[in-house]
Amino acid sequence: MSEASDADSLSTLRHDLANLLMTVRGYAELMLLRGGLDPKLRRYPEQIVTSIDRATALLDEMRQAREASGFLAATPRSESISFPVPK
16 A cells, blocks of 8 residues: 555544544534533533544644654545557
């Protein structure tokens, strides 16, 4: 696998994981906004939101470190391919 396709795969994976985390976070926030939630149970969705914030920050740090090191750059190189034109 080339470096460009590795970068693209990692970027896609990070994006997909972030989307999943935001879905779970959204449901946890809805639970917190809903009236009548037992105060003893509030800590569970609060912990979900806190954990997702930490995971999202970690994903962002990983992206920044990868970009800063130049290893698997965030923007894949474009390579041109020439095909012979039939006569």
